[in-house]
Amino acid sequence: MIDPKKLFEDFLGGGANKSGGPAAGGKGSGWTDNLGTLATGALGGGVIGLLLGSKKVRKFGGSALGYGGAAVLGGLAFKAWQDWQAKRAPAPAQAPVQQPLALPPPSSPFDLETQSAAGGGDARIAVVRAMIAAAKADGHIDATEQRALFDRIGQLGLDTEQKAFVMDELAKPLDVAAIAALAATPEQAAEIWLASRLAVDPDDPREKAYLDDLAARLKLPDGLAAHLEAQASTVG
Structure with missing residues (x-):
């Protein structure tokens, strides 16, 4: 059986702090001040880096080290949701920030480690599926690239089930309706969209259309995507 936490962190390549910081998804008042990464491919060795290819590899800077990717993603989506509910204007695009970011409350709809996706699956697996689909949205993963990806994925430290899962998802036809159907709640919908946004180049017309x-x-809801985009602009 696939371990959702391990799959999520191995896929993203960020992982948790190996030097004694809080465990992945640990709960506290905010992030640490050290530089950390989420989707860092070359730096973290994650599958997402292979999928992004020549696209800009995105990092969660400043505030992520010591926390798993699920907590970071949940925190960003939670902040966007709060700003949207408060009817604040979306922040303009900006460089990656180093300021603390609040974690979502434990067991809240934004806590991926405790939530189930539609159909009862783990919410973290749903997010991984969403990111794989988004990475394919520009059509650059053709049959030749897919074979090369399979070879490279085979060299990563994934177990047999993880490799099979990623390869199966890569081989599936792009189906945006199936990805949207994974969201069990409006909050999960926000997280799935944000995760997808982090796996694309928004300047590519095909990916923007996706x-x-x-x-x-x-x-x-109207206006929420703009707030999620504002949070995406804080990682670089």
Whole structure:
């Protein structure tokens, strides 16, 4: 059986702090001040780095080290949701920030480690599926690239089940409706969209169209996508 936590962290390549910091997904008042990464491919060795290819590899800077990717993603989505509910104007695009970011409350709808996706699956696995699909949205993963990815994935430290899962997802036809159907709650819809946004180049028209279609199918409330985009701009 796949360990959702291990799959999530191995896929993203960020992992938890190996030097005694809080464990992945640990709860506290905020992030540490050290530089950390989420989707760092070359730095973290995650599968997402292979999928992004020549695209800009995105990092969660400043505040992520010591926490797993699920906690970081949940924190960013939670902040976007709070700003949207408060009817604040979305922040303009900015460079990666080093300021603390509050963790979502334990067992809240934004706590991926305690939530189930639609159909009862683990929410973290749903997010991994969403990121793989988004990485394919520009069509650059053709049959030749897919074979090369399979070879490289085989060299990573994934177990047999993890490798099979990733390869199966890569081989599936792109189906935005199926990805949208993974969200069990509006909060999960926000996290799935944000994770997808972090796996694309928003300046590519095909990927921008995919994000717009996904937002519509997820039924994101008016204005929420702009706040999620603002949070995405804080990682670089």
